Amino acid sequence: MSIKYSVIERGEPGVAGGGKKKWYAQVKTDGEMTIDDLVKEIEKFSSLSEADIRGVIIAVENEIQKGLASGKIIRLDKLGSFYPSLSSGAADSEKEFNASLIKGAKVNYRPGKRISDILKTATFSKSK
Structure with a gap:
């Protein structure tokens, strides 16, 4: 596996007209992984059911929300x-x-x- 990239031309920030342009790498994403995808992958090496895995993910999300809202x-x-x-x-x-x-x-x-x-x-x- 490797990270795919494309090359794009960019000007100098803050220079009128872009100044001298140069070429830079930019990640070319290769799709996405959803919660459904993660659940399926975790199921393969776990004895937990799909419902158990989803329950844990939702509970972690809820607790992260509460903690962040409290400044933690x-x-x-x-x-x-x-x-x-x-x-x-x-x-x-x-x-x-x-x-x-x-x-x-x-x-x-x-x-x-x-x-x-x-x-x-x-x-x-x-x-x-």
Whole structure:
């Protein structure tokens, strides 16, 4: 297996007219894996039923939602960590800052070591 890529031309960011253009690799995704696909694959090497696997996945999703909404870092061992972050406007002083300046929240993901390591050893092939 390898990660497929295509090559695209991009200009220099912030330079009027794009400046000197160069060529860069871009991942060419090869489909997607859905929950259904994951369940089928897990069923192959597990004694759990489809319903059990789906139940666990849904329960994990629900608990991640609750934890993130409470401002917690969710550490899933080798899978990685999910953590909330904020985007906000600025105030001239700490006293002047209030929650109305917060523009929104998002979820960040930091992969675990096994996931990071597999990408370090990935091979690449140019898409046709």
